Amino acid sequence: MFSLATLLYLSALLFSIGTYGVLARRNILVVLMSLELMLNAVNIAIVSFGRAHALTAFSGEHGGQIFTLMVLAVAAAEAAIGLSLLLVIWRRWKSIDLRQLCQLNG
Amino acid sequence: MDIHLLWIPLLPFLGFVFNGLLGRRIGTRAVSAIACGLPIISFLISYRAWRHVVDVGSPQHWDGFPWIWIDGLVEIPFSLHFDGLAAVMCLVITGVGSIIHLYSIGYMRGDPGYHRYFAYLNLFMTFMLLLVLGDNLLLMFIGWEGVGLCSYLLIGFWYEDDANCAAGRKAFIMNRIGDFAFLLGIFLCLTHFGTLAMSALTDVNQIQTVAAQTLTIPLLGSVGLVTTIVVLLFIGATGKSAQIPLYVWLPDAMAGPTPVSALIHAATMVTSGVYLCCRLMPLFQAAPAALTLIAGIGACTALLAALIAFGQNDIKKVLAYSTVSQLGYMFFAIGVGAFSAAFFHVVTHAFFKALLFLGSGSVIHAMHHQQDMRKMGGLRKQLPFTHITFLVGTLAIAGVPPLAGFFSKDEILFAGFEQGFLGGSGAAMLFWGISFLTAGMTAFYMIRCVAMTFWGESRIDPDLEGKVHEPGGWIGLSLLVLAIASALGGFLNVPEFLGGHASLGHFTGLQQGHEGLTEQALHALHAAEWQSMILSLLIAGSGLLLAFHCYGKGKDLRRRFIESGPGQLLGRLSANKFYVDEFYNSVFVRPFETISHLMFILIDRILIDGILVSGTALLTRNVxxxxxxxxxxxxxxxxxxxxxxxxxxxxxxxxxLRQGGAQ
Incomplete structure (x- = not known):
């Protein structure tokens, strides 16, 4: 089995990739996907911690997994809202390029 | 503990509250009943209290309740005092006041502000009675300010006209100047007497202790404390009682309804300055230098106002200047130490000047608000009753015996005569001369007023011809009562040399007794009184005869005088009120306006609007x-x-966390 450190490295890698995607890409769809990536990186970290500390943590054996389920639910809701916003933006501007969405500049 | 004293000022106040709040709803009949009924009840209570004072011989007093107090420093109760002086004043105020209220029912009929008018009038009565009854200077000051407020409200009663509002403001501001000095006087009394109670301020021992102190004033050096207090109080009186230099508001105050002029600006409020002096007689007597000043100002005011009265064509303006002139007389009497004569003149003046004003109101009412005497003339036929009563008032003010004005004016002139010639005081002699001349002028300009209004040929507008008729009812009744009072009022205080007892003077405690004099000295005094009386009869008589002649057969004489050099000059000066208003305008009002405008530009426009308001906005915007x-x-x-x-x-x-972990 993988050690906790290895799993955390994986999680950090995924999180960094996600962050890069959110910051650097122009396509909103890709940004949303990167966001999911960041969330899942966090999930991995939580599950790993959950397993490593299962016997000592106050949350008991399944604490980490329950947290992850929670995050998944939130992520699903976020994806639903994000995608519907995306649809509206597309209908309004016929574009999903983030750089063009700067009508609120000062 | 005579708590019923409280009802005297309280009843008109209830009338004010009731009419002021509900007057519009309850209809004019109820408004008049309340507004006139309550002062009449006040009059009855005053009458009973007066009877009590006469029977028992001691003043009545209501201790009231503590009003303002700081432990060990100030203690000012809300208490009322009803002695002889206050009794007479109360009777005059409620008596003449009630008559004028009744008169107003006829005069103000149909006015849209009917209930407002009566509410103000009742409020005025309240404050005036408080002024008179208050047992300390501060309570008196409340009344003093209150009557000023009511005066302002009633001068500007017809507020749609800008001129009326301006007149009201002028009266208020002029009074404020005087009131400021009055307030300073009150503060001085408080710091040096430690109390404002009338009993302390009129206590000879206390006055002597205070009189020993002096006050250092910049530019004037060291001044006697009592003199300072008296002068400050007197400046307050010049504002309220329309003396030089603050008299200019009174003629303008004629913008108000005529009964208001009669009540406030002739009979009661304007005499409160004289009342103040009489109330604090021992204090005033302790400041001889201030008394000389008062005599001088009084005499000069009497002369100046009489001179201006010659050139006025508005019937109410003539009466207004005559009021100023008569008030000057009263202060002249105060100045020469004749407090009793001054107060007597207050009473008789209240009768005949109220009568004259109500008579002029009757004329104005009949003439559909025409006040210019040049457009009157010959009204004797249309208004016979008004004419007779007005003539009674005129002869009373001119000093024809045995009408009211004769006794009081004679007493005043004698007081000047006594101090000037028997006492050998040069200043008093001069001021007596001025007052003496003024007595003749008074007779002349009053006859001129009667002649222009009632005698000669009619100069009435053809439109009004035939419409002028005698106002009856309440107006006629009021005139009748006041005419009787003006005719007989003088017998209140017949001097001893004419076989009287000077009863008013003794009752009010203002008359100085002759007990210390020997038979011979008393005889000499009476001889001097006869001399003085004959002199004043002569001057009044010559004024009257000259006026009869000038406005009767001797028109040529009048024309020749008017067309001569000095006549023209005097006429122009008189018609323009000696340019005093213009003088005040250019010396005080315009510079003040200029400074105000400068301040407006500098402070308001530049500092507040520019830097503070716009500046803040600009800063926020730029950031x-x-x-x-x-x-x-x-x-x-x-x-x-x-x-x-x-x-x-x-x-x-x-x-x-790393640092925390290290711990």
Whole structure:
């Protein structure tokens, strides 16, 4: 089995990739996907911690997994809202390029 | 503990509250009943209290309740005092006041502000009675300010006309100047007497202790304390009682309804300055230098106002200047130490001047608000009753025996005569001369007023011809009562040399007794009184005869005088009121306006509007301009900032945890 450190490295890698995607890409769809990536990186970290500390943590054996389920639910809701916003933006501007969405500049 | 004294001022106040709040709803009949009924009840209570004072011989007093107090420093109760002086004043105020209220029912009929008018009038009665009854200077001051307020409200009663409002403001501001000095006087009394109670301020021993002290005033050097107090109080009186230099508001105050002029600006309020002097007689007597000043101002005011009265064509203006002139007489009497004569003149003046004003009101009412005497003339036929009563008032003010004015004016002139010639005081002699001349002038200009209004040929507008008729009812009744009072009022205080007892003077405690004099000295005094009386009869008689002649057969004489050089000059000066208003305008009003305008530009426009208000807005706007560029609207940019922020926070957190772990 993988050690906790290895799993955390994986999680950090995924999180960094996600962050890069959110910051650097122009396509909103890709940004949303990167966001999911960041969330899942966090999930991995939580599950790993959950397993490593299962016997000592106050949350008991399944604490980490329950947290992850929670995050998944939130992520699903976020994806639903994000995608519907995306649809509206597309209908309004016929574009999903983030750089063009700067009508609120000062 | 005579608590019923409280009802005297309280009843008119209830009338004010009731009419002021509900007057519009309850109809004119109820308004008049309340407004006139309550002062009449006040009059009856005053009458009973007066009877009590006469029977028992001691003043009545209501201790009231503590009003303002700081332990060990100030203690001012709300208490009322009803002695002889206050009794007579109360009777005059409620008596003449009630008559004028009744008169107003006829005069103000149909006015849209009917209930408002009566509410103000009742409020005025309240404050005037408080002024008279108040047992300390501060309570008196409340009344003093209150009557000023009512005067302002009633002068500007017909507020649609700007001129009326301006007249009201002028009266108020002029009074404020005097009131300021009055207030300073009150403060001085408080610091040096330690109390404001009338009993302390009129206590000879206390006055002597205070009189020994002096006060250092910049520019004037060291001045006696009592003199300072008296002069300050007197300046207050010049405002309220229309003396030089603050008299100019009174003629303008004629903008109000005529019964108001009769009640406030002739019979009661304007005499409160004289009342103040009489109330504090021992204090005033302790300041001879101030008394000389008072005599001088009084005599000069009497002369100046009489001179101006010659050139006025508005019937109410003539009466207004005659009021100023008569008030000057009263102060002249105070100045020469004849407090009793001054107060007597207050009473008789209340009768005949109220009568004259109500008579002029009757004329104005009949003439449909025409006040210019040049457009009257010959009204004797249309208004016979008004004419007779007006003539009674005129002869009373001119000093024809045995009408009221004769006795009081004679007493005043004698007081001047006594101090000037028997006492050998040069200043008093001069002031007596001025007052003596004025007595003749009074007779002349009053006859001129009667002649222009009632005698000669009619100069009435053809439109009004035939419409002029005698106002009956309440107006006629009021005139009748006041005419009787003016005719007989003088017998209140017949001097001893004419076989009387000077009863008013003794009752009010103002008359100085002759007990210390020997038979021979008393005889000499009476001889001097006869001389003085004959002199004043001569001057009044010659004034009357000259006026009869000038406005009767001797028209040529009048024309020749008017066309001569000095006549022209005097006529122009008189018609223009000696340019005093113009003088005040250019010396006080215009510079004040200029400074105000400058302040407006500097402080208001530049400092407040420009720097503080617009400046703040400009600052916010510019700073906003600076920072608004941060709001790019470029979402990845925001996200980057956000990420950087998170990194920084994370770094700080870790740092903190590491240090915490070390502990």
């Amino acid at each position: 906003g301009h600076l920072f608004r560029k941060m709001q790019t609207g470029f979402i990845p940019g925001y996200l980057l900032t956000f990420a950087c922020g998170v990194l920084v926070l994370l770094f700080m957190l870790l740092n903190f």
